[in-house]
Each structure stands twice: as C-alpha cells, then as structure tokens.
Amino acid sequence: MKRKKFIQMGAALAATPFLALLGTMAFSNEQERLKNWAGNLTYSTGNVQYPKTVAEVQQLVKKLPKMKALGTRHCFNMIADSKDDLVCTRDMNKVVSIDTKAHTVTVEGGIKYGELAPYLQQHGFALHNLASLPHISVAGSITTATHGSGIKNGNLASAVTALEIVKADGSIAHLSKEKDGDKFNGAVVGLGALGLITKVTLKIEPTYQVAQRVFLKLPMSQLKQHFEQIMSAGYSVSLFTDWQSDSINEVWIKSKVSTDKEQNQPEFYGAKAATKNLHPIIDHSAESCTEQMGVPGPWYERLPHFKMGFTPSSGKELQSEYFVPIQHAVEAIEAVSRLGKQIGPHLFITEIRTIAADGLWMSPCHNQTSVTIHFTWKQETEAVMKLLPLIEKELAPFTPRPHWGKIFTIAPKVLQSRYEKLDDFKKLVEEYDPHGKFRNAFLEHNLYS
Structure with a gap:
C-alpha cells in the first residue's frame, strides 16, 4: 500500500546556486544513476560500488582516484555526490x-x-x-x-x-x-x-520507556514568554507551525516514563490536549506516526516521529534547517514569523527543536546549545531557493549554522566564519586525505572557496 500520507522525504537539486549546476551536468557513463530517497536528486555518476567488508573498502579506496561514501541517501543537497565514483555502505550493516x-x-x-x-x-x-x-x-x-x-x-x-x-x-x-x-x-x-x-x-x-502527548494551538505569546520551560517540559519536545497564525499548530512532548513530569492535564500553556493520534501536518493520516496519547512504549518506538515500517516509496518535498544559539531562540522565531505570508504557500510544515551543546568541531551545536528551525518545503525548487536568502537574512543577526545535509544558500565566507575550528579541521583533512580523494564540489565550494 502506498504510504502517501507519510511526511514525504524529498531533496533539492542542489544546496546553493553554484551547486545547482550539478543538476544539469552531462553524465560520462550510461550506467543507471542513483537518486536520493525521494527520487528528485540524481547523483552525478552511475559508478557505484557496494562493499561488504572493510577489506573490500580498502581495495576500492586504493584503486579509485576520486570517490565519495554514500549511505541511505537522505541528504537534500550534494554533500555525498561524486562525478567519479560512489561507494555505498548499505551492505555493511551489522x-x-x-x-x-x-x-x-x-x-x-x-x-x-x-x-x-x-x-x-x-x-x-x-x-x-x-x-x-x-x-x-x-x-x-x-x-x-x-x-x-x-x-x-x-x-x-x-x-x-x-x-x-x-x-x-x-x-x-x-x-x-x-x-x-x-x-x-x-x-x-x-x-x-x-x-x-x-x-x-x-x-x-x-533501556527506558517513553510516553508521547500532543497539544494543539499553543499561543505564540506563551511561547515567547516561556520558551525554555516549554522546551524543557519533556525529554524531547518538538513544535510544529505553518507560520500562518499567532499560535503553534502542534506541540509534541516525549517524556521518559517515571522520570519526567507527566503531561496528563487537558491544557499546556494554553494549548489543548489532542484527542487522537496526529501527524505533524495535521490534515495527513497519523498511520505512519509513532504512538501518542500518553501510551508508554520502548524508547525507539517513541523518540522518532515516524515508524520504521513506513518507508515512503515517493516524496515531493525539500528540506532546510538552521541552528541558532538558544539564547536567541525567541528573536529568531519572531524573525522568521515576519516572513509567514511569503513562506506559507510553499511550506508543508516547520519543526522547532532544541539540541544540547557538544565539542565536535564541525557540529552546528559546537559549544552552543541550539534551537533549530526546520522547513519541510513543497517541491517547488525555484520558489524555495528564492526564499532561503530571505530567511537567512532575517536570521543573520543570530549567526545561524545550516544543517550540513540540507539546502541552504549562506555564502561560503560567512559559513566558514561560523566554525572556529575550521582551520584545524582542514589540517586534519590534509592529514587523512592529502590529495583530495574525498573532496567534491560541495566541500570545495563551502569549505575551500
């Protein structure tokens, strides 16, 4: 049965106007070329290898002059693309x-x-x-x-x-x-x-159990006044909005059973408790979504929004996402909301989340607990690529870092300035790959240009 009500996973043709050129390049071989998960991003080569062992990977790496690793093809830009050779790790899954x-x-x-x-x-x-x-x-x-x-x-x-x-x-x-x-x-x-x-x-x-509850129509005024309290109300909290009203469409609270404060109350900061399972896009069927209504279940059946058994067979959407330091969360949300009328016609839904700081050099959360503003777009590439610079301009005062696997148009010089360990990372790359075997157009453009 077609799972068309699942939140379709799509991809943009490219991450930046520069990389958009890749979508129109002629291909040098006649082999069948892979597409991304949704089918609307075509990789630049049909030369794909599927090793099953580390030894096979070593042989391929020694043999091939240029290559990229390819996983489950969920990226929405060309970060994993190669015009030469791809090595897919799908069979190394034990x-x-x-x-x-x-x-x-x-x-x-x-x-x-x-x-x-x-x-x-x-x-x-x-x-x-x-x-x-x-x-x-x-x-x-x-x-x-x-x-x-x-x-x-x-x-x-x-x-x-x-x-x-x-x-x-x-x-x-x-x-x-x-x-x-x-x-x-x-x-x-x-x-x-x-x-x-x-x-x-x-x-x-x-192991632990998680119960998930959903609340509807959280007033934006409450979010602005109580942002951190709202985002701390469970082990994991997500907000879904289409930016078309003065309220958040849905609040998803995932609570550890017996450790987090239970959310049995009929209201949550003015939002009303849902009376049935819901999809993040409220008019879509919740069949593909993980169980809600406070029913406890294993961690892996509640922390994701979607069930493993519902892999979509097709999708028509694009995704972009920006990480902003949590102290600027409310201002950043207000900035994006000013573009609501322009965003609305091209958007399925936005999800707002928080992630703790880490020490990983190239992580968007490096040394900063962050709020992310995630956009699930309709597959309207031209319109979306015009909207992204407007969103990035509104967010610029808060030094946003984009998700590495999704579409963005932030200029390389600006992007590079937001990673204080970038020079150290480049030195590490030079040590591991002195001749640029694993470098591709995405890396050249965003890290080296």
Missing part, C-alpha cells in the same frame, strides 16, 4: 559487538538506527537520542551532525566513542574519545572528507 560492562555497542557504518534499536532493546539497552526518522544510517547521520531533539540531549554524533575510518591511502585509522581527544572531536562530524567510516562505537544506556 552489529559487531556489544560491551555490557562498558555500555557501548560497535556497529558497521551502514547500519540504520531502525535496525540497531531493536537489537539494543533485546539486550536491555538504548541510545540517548534518535532522529525523527529511524531509516537513516549511523555513519551518514553522525558525519552530518543529524540530531534528534531535547534541550539536554546532544545530537546523534555526541554518542560516538570510537571510529574506524579507511583513509585515502587505504590504511585504517582507529580513533577513540578516550585516547585521541581533540583529533577525535574533529573526526566525528567529518562531512565525508576524511575517508569512509567502516565502524562506529556508540555509548548506550539502560
């Missing part, structure tokens, strides 16, 4: 080991969170956080600083304690948080620039 004493699990980089989570649950363990979708790979998520939600919860990359990376010469680098300190912080969110991530070790914790 749990390697679990250490119940050290509270860690080691996995192959291509495993999806939706595959790892049930395994951890069976062994009595959990992760601290999950993204809205469980369909994304571990390596792809951490290298782009994909995040999840929670004012005290770091992004997915913050759970990493060790990495195995195949470097440009085919050798293997092992990095750990315990032994490699600063270099480790530079490598985790590596943007695909250091090499292919073949194994990841993640911190785990005892």
Whole structure:
C-alpha cells in the first residue's frame, strides 16, 4: 500500500546556486544513476560500488582516484555526490559487538538506527537520542551532525566513542574519545572528507520507556514568554507551525516514563490536549506516526516521529534547517514569523527543536546549545531557493549554522566564519586525505572557496 500520507522525504537539486549546476551536468557513463530517497536528486555518476567488508573498502579506496561514501541517501543537497565514483555502505550493516560492562555497542557504518534499536532493546539497552526518522544510517547521520531533539540531549554524533575510518591511502585509522581527544572531536562530524567510516562505537544506556502527548494551538505569546520551560517540559519536545497564525499548530512532548513530569492535564500553556493520534501536518493520516496519547512504549518506538515500517516509496518535498544559539531562540522565531505570508504557500510544515551543546568541531551545536528551525518545503525548487536568502537574512543577526545535509544558500565566507575550528579541521583533512580523494564540489565550494 502506498504510504502517501507519510511526511514525504524529498531533496533539492542542489544546496546553493553554484551547486545547482550539478543538476544539469552531462553524465560520462550510461550506467543507471542513483537518486536520493525521494527520487528528485540524481547523483552525478552511475559508478557505484557496494562493499561488504572493510577489506573490500580498502581495495576500492586504493584503486579509485576520486570517490565519495554514500549511505541511505537522505541528504537534500550534494554533500555525498561524486562525478567519479560512489561507494555505498548499505551492505555493511551489522552489529559487531556489544560491551555490557562498558555500555557501548560497535556497529558497521551502514547500519540504520531502525535496525540497531531493536537489537539494543533485546539486550536491555538504548541510545540517548534518535532522529525523527529511524531509516537513516549511523555513519551518514553522525558525519552530518543529524540530531534528534531535547534541550539536554546532544545530537546523534555526541554518542560516538570510537571510529574506524579507511583513509585515502587505504590504511585504517582507529580513533577513540578516550585516547585521541581533540583529533577525535574533529573526526566525528567529518562531512565525508576524511575517508569512509567502516565502524562506529556508540555509548548506550539502560533501556527506558517513553510516553508521547500532543497539544494543539499553543499561543505564540506563551511561547515567547516561556520558551525554555516549554522546551524543557519533556525529554524531547518538538513544535510544529505553518507560520500562518499567532499560535503553534502542534506541540509534541516525549517524556521518559517515571522520570519526567507527566503531561496528563487537558491544557499546556494554553494549548489543548489532542484527542487522537496526529501527524505533524495535521490534515495527513497519523498511520505512519509513532504512538501518542500518553501510551508508554520502548524508547525507539517513541523518540522518532515516524515508524520504521513506513518507508515512503515517493516524496515531493525539500528540506532546510538552521541552528541558532538558544539564547536567541525567541528573536529568531519572531524573525522568521515576519516572513509567514511569503513562506506559507510553499511550506508543508516547520519543526522547532532544541539540541544540547557538544565539542565536535564541525557540529552546528559546537559549544552552543541550539534551537533549530526546520522547513519541510513543497517541491517547488525555484520558489524555495528564492526564499532561503530571505530567511537567512532575517536570521543573520543570530549567526545561524545550516544543517550540513540540507539546502541552504549562506555564502561560503560567512559559513566558514561560523566554525572556529575550521582551520584545524582542514589540517586534519590534509592529514587523512592529502590529495583530495574525498573532496567534491560541495566541500570545495563551502569549505575551500
């Protein structure tokens, strides 16, 4: 059955006007070319390899002069694109080991969170956080600083304690948080620039249950007055708005059972409790969404917004997202709301979340707890690419950092100025990949131009 009511995952043709050129380039081979998850972004080569072992990855890296790693193809720009060769890690998707004493699990980089989570649950363990979708790979998520939600919860990359990376010469680098300190912080969110991530070790914790409740029509005035209290009301809190009224459409509160304050009350800062399961886009079926109405369930069946079994077969949307220091959250939300009439016709929904600070050099949350303003756009590329500079201009006073895997138009010079460890990161890239084997147009434009 077609899951058309699922929040469709799409992608823009490019992240910037410069990269838009990639969408019209002639291709040098006749092999079938991959598309992204939604099917509206075509990768620039049909040369795709699917290794099953680390040794096979090493052989490919030694052999190929230029290449990029490709995961589950959930990025909305060309960060994982190559005009030469792609190495897809989809078949490297196994749990390697679990250490119940050290509270860690080691996995192959291509495993999806939706595959790892049930395994951890069976062994009595959990992760601290999950993204809205469980369909994304571990390596792809951490290298782009994909995040999840929670004012005290770091992004997915913050759970990493060790990495195995195949470097440009085919050798293997092992990095750990315990032994490699600063270099480790530079490598985790590596943007695909250091090499292919073949194994990841993640911190785990005892399993827990979560109950999810939804409230409708939170007055914007209440949000402005009580932002941090609202975003701290559960283990993970998300706000959904279409910017078309003076209220937030939906508030999703995910609470740890027996630890967070339960939200059984009929109202929440003026918002009314929902009486049935809802989709973030309120007129869509909630069939694909995780259980709500305060019904407790395992962490991995509540922290994502959507169920693993409902992978969409098609989608027509674009996504962009901006990270702003939490102290500017209300001002940033007000700034975007001023564009409501312009945004509305092209938007499905906006989600507002919080993520704790981390020490990872290229993470948008580096040294700053952040609020993110996420836009799920209709597949109207031309209109969206005209809107993004307007949004970025409104947010400019708050030094926004874009999500690395979604579309943005922030000028490279401005983007680079917002990462204080960028020079150190470039030195690390030079060490791991001295001849630019893993560099592509996205990295050249955004980090080096």
